[in-house]
Amino acid sequence: MAAGKEIRGKIKSVENTKKITKAMEMVAAxxxxxxxxxxxxxxxxxxxxxxxxxxxxxxxxxxxxxxxxxxxxxxxxxxxxxxxxxxxxxxxxxxxxxxxxxxxxxxxxxxxxxxxxxxxxxxxxxxxxxxxxxxxxxxxxxxxxxxxxxxxxxxxxxxxxxxxxxxxxxxxxxxxxxxxxxxxxxxxxxxxxxxxxxxxxxxxxxxxxxxxxxxxxxxxxxxxxxxxxxxxxxxxxxxxxxxxMVAMKSATDNAGNVIGELKLIYNKTRQAAITKELSEIVAGAAAV
The missing domain is CATH 3.40.1380.10 (ATP synthase, F1 complex, gamma subunit)
Structure with missing residues:
Protein backbone atom coordinates (compact mmCIF):
# COMPACT_ATOMS: atom_id res chain seq x y z
CA MET A 1 0.00 0.00 0.00
CA ALA A 2 2.95 2.33 -0.60
CA ALA A 3 0.99 4.04 -3.40
CA GLY A 4 -2.04 4.42 -1.12
CA LYS A 5 0.09 6.02 1.58
CA GLU A 6 1.52 8.48 -0.96
CA ILE A 7 -1.97 9.42 -2.16
CA ARG A 8 -3.13 9.96 1.44
CA GLY A 9 -0.20 12.32 1.92
CA LYS A 10 -1.19 14.29 -1.19
CA ILE A 11 -4.80 14.51 0.00
CA LYS A 12 -3.67 15.85 3.38
CA SER A 13 -1.40 18.41 1.69
CA VAL A 14 -4.18 19.68 -0.61
CA GLU A 15 -6.62 19.85 2.32
CA ASN A 16 -4.17 22.06 4.22
CA THR A 17 -3.81 24.29 1.17
CA LYS A 18 -7.59 24.48 0.87
CA LYS A 19 -7.88 25.67 4.48
CA ILE A 20 -5.37 28.46 3.77
CA THR A 21 -7.07 29.65 0.57
CA LYS A 22 -10.49 29.57 2.27
CA ALA A 23 -9.19 31.71 5.13
CA MET A 24 -7.60 34.16 2.67
CA GLU A 25 -10.87 34.35 0.74
CA MET A 26 -12.78 35.31 3.88
CA VAL A 27 -10.17 37.89 4.90
CA ALA A 28 -10.21 39.42 1.40
CA ALA A 29 -14.03 39.59 1.47
CA MET A 245 -11.28 37.15 -3.06
CA VAL A 246 -12.25 35.77 -6.47
CA ALA A 247 -8.81 34.17 -6.98
CA MET A 248 -8.85 32.52 -3.54
CA LYS A 249 -12.41 31.24 -4.08
CA SER A 250 -11.30 29.72 -7.40
CA ALA A 251 -8.27 28.16 -5.69
CA THR A 252 -10.48 26.72 -2.92
CA ASP A 253 -12.88 25.22 -5.46
CA ASN A 254 -10.00 23.76 -7.48
CA ALA A 255 -8.50 22.25 -4.31
CA GLY A 256 -11.85 20.58 -3.58
CA ASN A 257 -11.90 19.10 -7.09
CA VAL A 258 -8.35 17.80 -6.70
CA ILE A 259 -9.21 16.23 -3.34
CA GLY A 260 -12.21 14.48 -4.90
CA GLU A 261 -10.08 13.10 -7.75
CA LEU A 262 -7.35 11.93 -5.35
CA LYS A 263 -9.90 10.18 -3.12
CA LEU A 264 -11.33 8.39 -6.15
CA ILE A 265 -7.84 7.25 -7.19
CA TYR A 266 -7.10 6.15 -3.62
CA ASN A 267 -10.31 4.11 -3.40
CA LYS A 268 -9.61 2.46 -6.76
CA THR A 269 -6.03 1.64 -5.69
CA ARG A 270 -7.24 0.24 -2.36
CA GLN A 271 -9.97 -1.82 -4.04
CA ALA A 272 -7.45 -3.22 -6.54
CA ALA A 273 -5.12 -4.23 -3.71
CA ILE A 274 -7.96 -5.98 -1.83
CA THR A 275 -9.09 -7.78 -5.00
CA LYS A 276 -5.52 -8.94 -5.65
CA GLU A 277 -5.19 -10.33 -2.09
CA LEU A 278 -8.52 -12.15 -2.36
CA SER A 279 -7.46 -13.64 -5.70
CA GLU A 280 -4.21 -14.87 -4.14
CA ILE A 281 -6.09 -16.42 -1.17
CA VAL A 282 -8.57 -18.18 -3.48
CA ALA A 283 -5.77 -19.42 -5.71
CA GLY A 284 -3.85 -20.75 -2.68
CA ALA A 285 -6.91 -22.53 -1.27
CA ALA A 286 -7.62 -24.11 -4.67
CA ALA A 287 -4.02 -25.34 -4.89
CA VAL A 288 -4.28 -27.03 -1.46
Missing amino acids: SKMRKAQERMRAARPYAEKVRSLAANLAQATPEYKHPFMVHNESAKTAGFIIVTTDKGLCGGLNTNLLRATTAKLREVEAAGDKVEAVAIGNKGFGFLNRIGAKVVSHATHLGDRPHLDALIGPVKVLFDAYAEGRLNAVYLCYTRFINTMKQEPVIQQLLPLSAESMVADSKHGWDYLYEPDAPSVINELLMRYSEALVFQAVAENMASEQSAR
Missing part, protein backbone atom coordinates in the same frame (compact mmCIF):
# COMPACT_ATOMS: atom_id res chain seq x y z
CA SER A 30 -13.90 41.53 4.74
CA LYS A 31 -11.20 43.91 3.49
CA MET A 32 -13.01 44.33 0.17
CA ARG A 33 -16.08 45.86 1.82
CA LYS A 34 -13.94 48.35 3.74
CA ALA A 35 -11.89 49.21 0.66
CA GLN A 36 -15.05 49.84 -1.38
CA GLU A 37 -16.41 52.13 1.35
CA ARG A 38 -13.19 54.17 1.37
CA MET A 39 -13.21 54.35 -2.44
CA ARG A 40 -16.82 55.58 -2.58
CA ALA A 41 -16.20 58.03 0.27
CA ALA A 42 -13.33 59.63 -1.69
CA ARG A 43 -15.35 60.14 -4.88
CA PRO A 44 -17.51 63.11 -3.73
CA TYR A 45 -14.42 65.05 -2.59
CA ALA A 46 -12.62 64.45 -5.89
CA GLU A 47 -15.73 65.47 -7.83
CA LYS A 48 -16.22 68.67 -5.80
CA VAL A 49 -12.58 69.69 -6.15
CA ARG A 50 -12.76 69.04 -9.90
CA SER A 51 -15.86 71.22 -10.25
CA LEU A 52 -14.36 74.03 -8.17
CA ALA A 53 -11.08 73.92 -10.09
CA ALA A 54 -12.94 74.10 -13.41
CA ASN A 55 -15.03 77.08 -12.24
CA LEU A 56 -11.92 78.89 -10.98
CA ALA A 57 -10.06 78.24 -14.24
CA GLN A 58 -12.90 79.81 -16.23
CA ALA A 59 -13.35 82.70 -13.79
CA THR A 60 -9.71 83.80 -14.23
CA PRO A 61 -8.83 83.27 -17.91
CA GLU A 62 -5.92 85.74 -17.63
CA TYR A 63 -3.93 83.30 -15.47
CA LYS A 64 -2.79 79.86 -16.66
CA HIS A 65 -1.48 77.42 -14.09
CA PRO A 66 1.61 75.40 -15.22
CA PHE A 67 -0.45 72.19 -14.89
CA MET A 68 -2.73 73.43 -17.72
CA VAL A 69 0.09 74.43 -20.10
CA HIS A 70 1.45 72.00 -22.71
CA ASN A 71 5.25 71.70 -22.52
CA GLU A 72 5.79 70.85 -26.16
CA SER A 73 9.56 71.36 -26.04
CA ALA A 74 10.08 68.72 -23.32
CA LYS A 75 11.17 65.25 -24.44
CA THR A 76 10.38 63.27 -21.27
CA ALA A 77 7.11 61.75 -20.07
CA GLY A 78 6.26 60.85 -16.48
CA PHE A 79 4.38 57.76 -15.34
CA ILE A 80 2.70 57.11 -11.97
CA ILE A 81 2.13 53.34 -11.80
CA VAL A 82 -0.21 52.11 -9.06
CA THR A 83 -0.01 48.38 -8.30
CA THR A 84 -0.40 46.13 -5.27
CA ASP A 85 2.20 45.33 -2.61
CA LYS A 86 1.20 41.65 -2.46
CA GLY A 87 0.35 38.98 -5.00
CA LEU A 88 -2.31 36.25 -5.08
CA CYS A 89 -4.83 38.55 -6.76
CA GLY A 90 -5.21 36.86 -10.15
CA GLY A 91 -4.25 38.79 -13.27
CA LEU A 92 -4.82 42.23 -11.73
CA ASN A 93 -1.22 43.44 -11.87
CA THR A 94 -0.41 41.50 -15.05
CA ASN A 95 -3.19 43.21 -17.02
CA LEU A 96 -2.20 46.67 -15.79
CA LEU A 97 1.51 46.18 -16.45
CA ARG A 98 0.78 44.80 -19.92
CA ALA A 99 -1.20 47.96 -20.78
CA THR A 100 1.51 50.13 -19.21
CA THR A 101 4.21 48.39 -21.25
CA ALA A 102 2.30 49.14 -24.45
CA LYS A 103 2.04 52.83 -23.47
CA LEU A 104 5.74 52.97 -22.54
CA ARG A 105 6.68 51.57 -25.96
CA GLU A 106 4.43 54.11 -27.65
CA VAL A 107 6.07 56.98 -25.77
CA GLU A 108 9.59 55.69 -26.47
CA ALA A 109 8.72 55.18 -30.14
CA ALA A 110 7.87 58.88 -30.31
CA GLY A 111 11.43 59.65 -29.16
CA ASP A 112 10.61 60.61 -25.56
CA LYS A 113 12.33 59.38 -22.41
CA VAL A 114 10.45 58.02 -19.40
CA GLU A 115 10.58 58.85 -15.70
CA ALA A 116 8.37 56.82 -13.38
CA VAL A 117 6.97 56.81 -9.86
CA ALA A 118 6.04 53.38 -8.48
CA ILE A 119 3.26 53.01 -5.92
CA GLY A 120 3.26 49.38 -4.79
CA ASN A 121 5.90 46.66 -4.70
CA LYS A 122 4.78 44.91 -7.89
CA GLY A 123 5.11 48.01 -10.04
CA PHE A 124 8.43 48.91 -8.41
CA GLY A 125 9.84 45.49 -9.22
CA PHE A 126 8.50 45.67 -12.78
CA LEU A 127 10.13 49.05 -13.46
CA ASN A 128 13.46 47.81 -12.10
CA ARG A 129 13.29 44.71 -14.33
CA ILE A 130 12.71 46.69 -17.52
CA GLY A 131 15.41 49.23 -16.59
CA ALA A 132 13.10 52.27 -16.39
CA LYS A 133 14.23 55.38 -14.50
CA VAL A 134 12.42 55.34 -11.14
CA VAL A 135 12.60 58.80 -9.57
CA SER A 136 10.66 57.85 -6.42
CA HIS A 137 8.46 55.11 -5.02
CA ALA A 138 6.00 54.35 -2.22
CA THR A 139 5.48 50.81 -0.96
CA HIS A 140 3.91 49.04 2.04
CA LEU A 141 0.92 51.41 2.14
CA GLY A 142 -1.15 48.91 4.10
CA ASP A 143 -4.91 48.43 3.75
CA ARG A 144 -5.74 52.10 4.39
CA PRO A 145 -3.93 54.55 2.06
CA HIS A 146 -2.85 57.89 3.54
CA LEU A 147 -2.42 60.97 1.38
CA ASP A 148 0.68 61.98 3.35
CA ALA A 149 2.50 58.86 2.13
CA LEU A 150 1.63 59.64 -1.52
CA ILE A 151 2.31 63.38 -1.73
CA GLY A 152 6.10 63.11 -1.49
CA PRO A 153 6.68 60.58 -4.31
CA VAL A 154 4.22 62.10 -6.81
CA LYS A 155 5.34 65.68 -6.07
CA VAL A 156 8.63 64.84 -7.80
CA LEU A 157 6.81 64.49 -11.13
CA PHE A 158 4.46 67.41 -10.44
CA ASP A 159 7.40 69.74 -9.79
CA ALA A 160 9.22 68.46 -12.87
CA TYR A 161 6.16 69.20 -15.03
CA ALA A 162 5.72 72.67 -13.51
CA GLU A 163 9.37 73.40 -14.35
CA GLY A 164 8.77 72.37 -17.98
CA ARG A 165 10.95 69.23 -17.94
CA LEU A 166 8.05 66.84 -18.71
CA ASN A 167 5.61 66.98 -21.60
CA ALA A 168 2.96 64.78 -19.92
CA VAL A 169 2.26 62.77 -16.77
CA TYR A 170 0.26 59.55 -17.05
CA LEU A 171 -1.56 57.80 -14.20
CA CYS A 172 -1.78 53.99 -14.51
CA TYR A 173 -4.07 52.08 -12.16
CA THR A 174 -6.87 49.50 -12.05
CA ARG A 175 -10.38 50.94 -11.89
CA PHE A 176 -12.96 49.13 -9.77
CA ILE A 177 -16.17 48.38 -11.67
CA ASN A 178 -17.70 45.58 -9.62
CA THR A 179 -16.59 42.56 -7.62
CA MET A 180 -16.10 40.43 -10.72
CA LYS A 181 -14.68 43.08 -13.06
CA GLN A 182 -11.76 45.48 -12.82
CA GLU A 183 -10.15 47.23 -15.77
CA PRO A 184 -6.67 48.75 -16.25
CA VAL A 185 -6.67 52.49 -16.94
CA ILE A 186 -3.95 54.66 -18.51
CA GLN A 187 -5.08 58.23 -17.82
CA GLN A 188 -3.33 61.47 -18.77
CA LEU A 189 -3.01 63.37 -15.52
CA LEU A 190 -1.02 66.39 -16.74
CA PRO A 191 -1.57 68.65 -18.53
CA LEU A 192 -5.06 68.93 -17.08
CA SER A 193 -7.42 68.67 -20.03
CA ALA A 194 -10.53 70.77 -20.53
CA GLU A 195 -12.59 67.59 -20.97
CA SER A 196 -11.73 66.39 -17.46
CA MET A 197 -12.49 69.79 -15.92
CA VAL A 198 -15.93 70.76 -17.19
CA ALA A 199 -17.36 73.70 -15.27
CA ASP A 200 -20.92 73.94 -14.07
CA SER A 201 -22.58 75.61 -17.07
CA LYS A 202 -25.80 76.47 -15.20
CA HIS A 203 -24.18 79.20 -13.10
CA GLY A 204 -21.61 81.92 -13.54
CA TRP A 205 -19.17 82.16 -10.67
CA ASP A 206 -17.43 85.23 -9.34
CA TYR A 207 -14.85 84.77 -6.58
CA LEU A 208 -13.09 86.96 -4.05
CA TYR A 209 -9.49 85.82 -3.64
CA GLU A 210 -7.34 86.02 -0.54
CA PRO A 211 -4.44 86.70 -0.90
CA ASP A 212 -4.68 86.63 -4.74
CA ALA A 213 -6.04 84.54 -7.60
CA PRO A 214 -2.76 82.83 -8.65
CA SER A 215 -2.05 81.66 -5.09
CA VAL A 216 -5.53 80.18 -4.67
CA ILE A 217 -5.53 78.48 -8.10
CA ASN A 218 -2.02 77.09 -7.58
CA GLU A 219 -3.00 75.51 -4.28
CA LEU A 220 -6.34 74.21 -5.56
CA LEU A 221 -4.96 72.58 -8.72
CA MET A 222 -2.22 70.91 -6.70
CA ARG A 223 -4.88 69.54 -4.33
CA TYR A 224 -6.94 68.43 -7.33
CA SER A 225 -4.01 66.52 -8.84
CA GLU A 226 -3.23 64.89 -5.50
CA ALA A 227 -6.90 63.92 -5.11
CA LEU A 228 -6.79 62.16 -8.50
CA VAL A 229 -3.78 60.10 -7.38
CA PHE A 230 -5.40 59.27 -4.04
CA GLN A 231 -8.62 58.22 -5.78
CA ALA A 232 -6.59 55.98 -8.13
CA VAL A 233 -4.89 54.28 -5.14
CA ALA A 234 -8.28 53.79 -3.43
CA GLU A 235 -9.74 52.29 -6.62
CA ASN A 236 -6.72 50.02 -7.01
CA MET A 237 -7.01 48.75 -3.42
CA ALA A 238 -10.71 47.96 -3.85
CA SER A 239 -9.85 46.12 -7.08
CA GLU A 240 -7.04 44.24 -5.32
CA GLN A 241 -9.25 42.84 -2.54
CA SER A 242 -12.02 41.92 -5.00
CA ALA A 243 -9.57 40.15 -7.32
CA ARG A 244 -7.92 38.35 -4.39
Whole structure:
Protein backbone atom coordinates (compact mmCIF):
# COMPACT_ATOMS: atom_id res chain seq x y z
CA MET A 1 0.00 0.00 0.00
CA ALA A 2 2.95 2.33 -0.60
CA ALA A 3 0.99 4.04 -3.40
CA GLY A 4 -2.04 4.42 -1.12
CA LYS A 5 0.09 6.02 1.58
CA GLU A 6 1.52 8.48 -0.96
CA ILE A 7 -1.97 9.42 -2.16
CA ARG A 8 -3.13 9.96 1.44
CA GLY A 9 -0.20 12.32 1.92
CA LYS A 10 -1.19 14.29 -1.19
CA ILE A 11 -4.80 14.51 0.00
CA LYS A 12 -3.67 15.85 3.38
CA SER A 13 -1.40 18.41 1.69
CA VAL A 14 -4.18 19.68 -0.61
CA GLU A 15 -6.62 19.85 2.32
CA ASN A 16 -4.17 22.06 4.22
CA THR A 17 -3.81 24.29 1.17
CA LYS A 18 -7.59 24.48 0.87
CA LYS A 19 -7.88 25.67 4.48
CA ILE A 20 -5.37 28.46 3.77
CA THR A 21 -7.07 29.65 0.57
CA LYS A 22 -10.49 29.57 2.27
CA ALA A 23 -9.19 31.71 5.13
CA MET A 24 -7.60 34.16 2.67
CA GLU A 25 -10.87 34.35 0.74
CA MET A 26 -12.78 35.31 3.88
CA VAL A 27 -10.17 37.89 4.90
CA ALA A 28 -10.21 39.42 1.40
CA ALA A 29 -14.03 39.59 1.47
CA SER A 30 -13.90 41.53 4.74
CA LYS A 31 -11.20 43.91 3.49
CA MET A 32 -13.01 44.33 0.17
CA ARG A 33 -16.08 45.86 1.82
CA LYS A 34 -13.94 48.35 3.74
CA ALA A 35 -11.89 49.21 0.66
CA GLN A 36 -15.05 49.84 -1.38
CA GLU A 37 -16.41 52.13 1.35
CA ARG A 38 -13.19 54.17 1.37
CA MET A 39 -13.21 54.35 -2.44
CA ARG A 40 -16.82 55.58 -2.58
CA ALA A 41 -16.20 58.03 0.27
CA ALA A 42 -13.33 59.63 -1.69
CA ARG A 43 -15.35 60.14 -4.88
CA PRO A 44 -17.51 63.11 -3.73
CA TYR A 45 -14.42 65.05 -2.59
CA ALA A 46 -12.62 64.45 -5.89
CA GLU A 47 -15.73 65.47 -7.83
CA LYS A 48 -16.22 68.67 -5.80
CA VAL A 49 -12.58 69.69 -6.15
CA ARG A 50 -12.76 69.04 -9.90
CA SER A 51 -15.86 71.22 -10.25
CA LEU A 52 -14.36 74.03 -8.17
CA ALA A 53 -11.08 73.92 -10.09
CA ALA A 54 -12.94 74.10 -13.41
CA ASN A 55 -15.03 77.08 -12.24
CA LEU A 56 -11.92 78.89 -10.98
CA ALA A 57 -10.06 78.24 -14.24
CA GLN A 58 -12.90 79.81 -16.23
CA ALA A 59 -13.35 82.70 -13.79
CA THR A 60 -9.71 83.80 -14.23
CA PRO A 61 -8.83 83.27 -17.91
CA GLU A 62 -5.92 85.74 -17.63
CA TYR A 63 -3.93 83.30 -15.47
CA LYS A 64 -2.79 79.86 -16.66
CA HIS A 65 -1.48 77.42 -14.09
CA PRO A 66 1.61 75.40 -15.22
CA PHE A 67 -0.45 72.19 -14.89
CA MET A 68 -2.73 73.43 -17.72
CA VAL A 69 0.09 74.43 -20.10
CA HIS A 70 1.45 72.00 -22.71
CA ASN A 71 5.25 71.70 -22.52
CA GLU A 72 5.79 70.85 -26.16
CA SER A 73 9.56 71.36 -26.04
CA ALA A 74 10.08 68.72 -23.32
CA LYS A 75 11.17 65.25 -24.44
CA THR A 76 10.38 63.27 -21.27
CA ALA A 77 7.11 61.75 -20.07
CA GLY A 78 6.26 60.85 -16.48
CA PHE A 79 4.38 57.76 -15.34
CA ILE A 80 2.70 57.11 -11.97
CA ILE A 81 2.13 53.34 -11.80
CA VAL A 82 -0.21 52.11 -9.06
CA THR A 83 -0.01 48.38 -8.30
CA THR A 84 -0.40 46.13 -5.27
CA ASP A 85 2.20 45.33 -2.61
CA LYS A 86 1.20 41.65 -2.46
CA GLY A 87 0.35 38.98 -5.00
CA LEU A 88 -2.31 36.25 -5.08
CA CYS A 89 -4.83 38.55 -6.76
CA GLY A 90 -5.21 36.86 -10.15
CA GLY A 91 -4.25 38.79 -13.27
CA LEU A 92 -4.82 42.23 -11.73
CA ASN A 93 -1.22 43.44 -11.87
CA THR A 94 -0.41 41.50 -15.05
CA ASN A 95 -3.19 43.21 -17.02
CA LEU A 96 -2.20 46.67 -15.79
CA LEU A 97 1.51 46.18 -16.45
CA ARG A 98 0.78 44.80 -19.92
CA ALA A 99 -1.20 47.96 -20.78
CA THR A 100 1.51 50.13 -19.21
CA THR A 101 4.21 48.39 -21.25
CA ALA A 102 2.30 49.14 -24.45
CA LYS A 103 2.04 52.83 -23.47
CA LEU A 104 5.74 52.97 -22.54
CA ARG A 105 6.68 51.57 -25.96
CA GLU A 106 4.43 54.11 -27.65
CA VAL A 107 6.07 56.98 -25.77
CA GLU A 108 9.59 55.69 -26.47
CA ALA A 109 8.72 55.18 -30.14
CA ALA A 110 7.87 58.88 -30.31
CA GLY A 111 11.43 59.65 -29.16
CA ASP A 112 10.61 60.61 -25.56
CA LYS A 113 12.33 59.38 -22.41
CA VAL A 114 10.45 58.02 -19.40
CA GLU A 115 10.58 58.85 -15.70
CA ALA A 116 8.37 56.82 -13.38
CA VAL A 117 6.97 56.81 -9.86
CA ALA A 118 6.04 53.38 -8.48
CA ILE A 119 3.26 53.01 -5.92
CA GLY A 120 3.26 49.38 -4.79
CA ASN A 121 5.90 46.66 -4.70
CA LYS A 122 4.78 44.91 -7.89
CA GLY A 123 5.11 48.01 -10.04
CA PHE A 124 8.43 48.91 -8.41
CA GLY A 125 9.84 45.49 -9.22
CA PHE A 126 8.50 45.67 -12.78
CA LEU A 127 10.13 49.05 -13.46
CA ASN A 128 13.46 47.81 -12.10
CA ARG A 129 13.29 44.71 -14.33
CA ILE A 130 12.71 46.69 -17.52
CA GLY A 131 15.41 49.23 -16.59
CA ALA A 132 13.10 52.27 -16.39
CA LYS A 133 14.23 55.38 -14.50
CA VAL A 134 12.42 55.34 -11.14
CA VAL A 135 12.60 58.80 -9.57
CA SER A 136 10.66 57.85 -6.42
CA HIS A 137 8.46 55.11 -5.02
CA ALA A 138 6.00 54.35 -2.22
CA THR A 139 5.48 50.81 -0.96
CA HIS A 140 3.91 49.04 2.04
CA LEU A 141 0.92 51.41 2.14
CA GLY A 142 -1.15 48.91 4.10
CA ASP A 143 -4.91 48.43 3.75
CA ARG A 144 -5.74 52.10 4.39
CA PRO A 145 -3.93 54.55 2.06
CA HIS A 146 -2.85 57.89 3.54
CA LEU A 147 -2.42 60.97 1.38
CA ASP A 148 0.68 61.98 3.35
CA ALA A 149 2.50 58.86 2.13
CA LEU A 150 1.63 59.64 -1.52
CA ILE A 151 2.31 63.38 -1.73
CA GLY A 152 6.10 63.11 -1.49
CA PRO A 153 6.68 60.58 -4.31
CA VAL A 154 4.22 62.10 -6.81
CA LYS A 155 5.34 65.68 -6.07
CA VAL A 156 8.63 64.84 -7.80
CA LEU A 157 6.81 64.49 -11.13
CA PHE A 158 4.46 67.41 -10.44
CA ASP A 159 7.40 69.74 -9.79
CA ALA A 160 9.22 68.46 -12.87
CA TYR A 161 6.16 69.20 -15.03
CA ALA A 162 5.72 72.67 -13.51
CA GLU A 163 9.37 73.40 -14.35
CA GLY A 164 8.77 72.37 -17.98
CA ARG A 165 10.95 69.23 -17.94
CA LEU A 166 8.05 66.84 -18.71
CA ASN A 167 5.61 66.98 -21.60
CA ALA A 168 2.96 64.78 -19.92
CA VAL A 169 2.26 62.77 -16.77
CA TYR A 170 0.26 59.55 -17.05
CA LEU A 171 -1.56 57.80 -14.20
CA CYS A 172 -1.78 53.99 -14.51
CA TYR A 173 -4.07 52.08 -12.16
CA THR A 174 -6.87 49.50 -12.05
CA ARG A 175 -10.38 50.94 -11.89
CA PHE A 176 -12.96 49.13 -9.77
CA ILE A 177 -16.17 48.38 -11.67
CA ASN A 178 -17.70 45.58 -9.62
CA THR A 179 -16.59 42.56 -7.62
CA MET A 180 -16.10 40.43 -10.72
CA LYS A 181 -14.68 43.08 -13.06
CA GLN A 182 -11.76 45.48 -12.82
CA GLU A 183 -10.15 47.23 -15.77
CA PRO A 184 -6.67 48.75 -16.25
CA VAL A 185 -6.67 52.49 -16.94
CA ILE A 186 -3.95 54.66 -18.51
CA GLN A 187 -5.08 58.23 -17.82
CA GLN A 188 -3.33 61.47 -18.77
CA LEU A 189 -3.01 63.37 -15.52
CA LEU A 190 -1.02 66.39 -16.74
CA PRO A 191 -1.57 68.65 -18.53
CA LEU A 192 -5.06 68.93 -17.08
CA SER A 193 -7.42 68.67 -20.03
CA ALA A 194 -10.53 70.77 -20.53
CA GLU A 195 -12.59 67.59 -20.97
CA SER A 196 -11.73 66.39 -17.46
CA MET A 197 -12.49 69.79 -15.92
CA VAL A 198 -15.93 70.76 -17.19
CA ALA A 199 -17.36 73.70 -15.27
CA ASP A 200 -20.92 73.94 -14.07
CA SER A 201 -22.58 75.61 -17.07
CA LYS A 202 -25.80 76.47 -15.20
CA HIS A 203 -24.18 79.20 -13.10
CA GLY A 204 -21.61 81.92 -13.54
CA TRP A 205 -19.17 82.16 -10.67
CA ASP A 206 -17.43 85.23 -9.34
CA TYR A 207 -14.85 84.77 -6.58
CA LEU A 208 -13.09 86.96 -4.05
CA TYR A 209 -9.49 85.82 -3.64
CA GLU A 210 -7.34 86.02 -0.54
CA PRO A 211 -4.44 86.70 -0.90
CA ASP A 212 -4.68 86.63 -4.74
CA ALA A 213 -6.04 84.54 -7.60
CA PRO A 214 -2.76 82.83 -8.65
CA SER A 215 -2.05 81.66 -5.09
CA VAL A 216 -5.53 80.18 -4.67
CA ILE A 217 -5.53 78.48 -8.10
CA ASN A 218 -2.02 77.09 -7.58
CA GLU A 219 -3.00 75.51 -4.28
CA LEU A 220 -6.34 74.21 -5.56
CA LEU A 221 -4.96 72.58 -8.72
CA MET A 222 -2.22 70.91 -6.70
CA ARG A 223 -4.88 69.54 -4.33
CA TYR A 224 -6.94 68.43 -7.33
CA SER A 225 -4.01 66.52 -8.84
CA GLU A 226 -3.23 64.89 -5.50
CA ALA A 227 -6.90 63.92 -5.11
CA LEU A 228 -6.79 62.16 -8.50
CA VAL A 229 -3.78 60.10 -7.38
CA PHE A 230 -5.40 59.27 -4.04
CA GLN A 231 -8.62 58.22 -5.78
CA ALA A 232 -6.59 55.98 -8.13
CA VAL A 233 -4.89 54.28 -5.14
CA ALA A 234 -8.28 53.79 -3.43
CA GLU A 235 -9.74 52.29 -6.62
CA ASN A 236 -6.72 50.02 -7.01
CA MET A 237 -7.01 48.75 -3.42
CA ALA A 238 -10.71 47.96 -3.85
CA SER A 239 -9.85 46.12 -7.08
CA GLU A 240 -7.04 44.24 -5.32
CA GLN A 241 -9.25 42.84 -2.54
CA SER A 242 -12.02 41.92 -5.00
CA ALA A 243 -9.57 40.15 -7.32
CA ARG A 244 -7.92 38.35 -4.39
CA MET A 245 -11.28 37.15 -3.06
CA VAL A 246 -12.25 35.77 -6.47
CA ALA A 247 -8.81 34.17 -6.98
CA MET A 248 -8.85 32.52 -3.54
CA LYS A 249 -12.41 31.24 -4.08
CA SER A 250 -11.30 29.72 -7.40
CA ALA A 251 -8.27 28.16 -5.69
CA THR A 252 -10.48 26.72 -2.92
CA ASP A 253 -12.88 25.22 -5.46
CA ASN A 254 -10.00 23.76 -7.48
CA ALA A 255 -8.50 22.25 -4.31
CA GLY A 256 -11.85 20.58 -3.58
CA ASN A 257 -11.90 19.10 -7.09
CA VAL A 258 -8.35 17.80 -6.70
CA ILE A 259 -9.21 16.23 -3.34
CA GLY A 260 -12.21 14.48 -4.90
CA GLU A 261 -10.08 13.10 -7.75
CA LEU A 262 -7.35 11.93 -5.35
CA LYS A 263 -9.90 10.18 -3.12
CA LEU A 264 -11.33 8.39 -6.15
CA ILE A 265 -7.84 7.25 -7.19
CA TYR A 266 -7.10 6.15 -3.62
CA ASN A 267 -10.31 4.11 -3.40
CA LYS A 268 -9.61 2.46 -6.76
CA THR A 269 -6.03 1.64 -5.69
CA ARG A 270 -7.24 0.24 -2.36
CA GLN A 271 -9.97 -1.82 -4.04
CA ALA A 272 -7.45 -3.22 -6.54
CA ALA A 273 -5.12 -4.23 -3.71
CA ILE A 274 -7.96 -5.98 -1.83
CA THR A 275 -9.09 -7.78 -5.00
CA LYS A 276 -5.52 -8.94 -5.65
CA GLU A 277 -5.19 -10.33 -2.09
CA LEU A 278 -8.52 -12.15 -2.36
CA SER A 279 -7.46 -13.64 -5.70
CA GLU A 280 -4.21 -14.87 -4.14
CA ILE A 281 -6.09 -16.42 -1.17
CA VAL A 282 -8.57 -18.18 -3.48
CA ALA A 283 -5.77 -19.42 -5.71
CA GLY A 284 -3.85 -20.75 -2.68
CA ALA A 285 -6.91 -22.53 -1.27
CA ALA A 286 -7.62 -24.11 -4.67
CA ALA A 287 -4.02 -25.34 -4.89
CA VAL A 288 -4.28 -27.03 -1.46
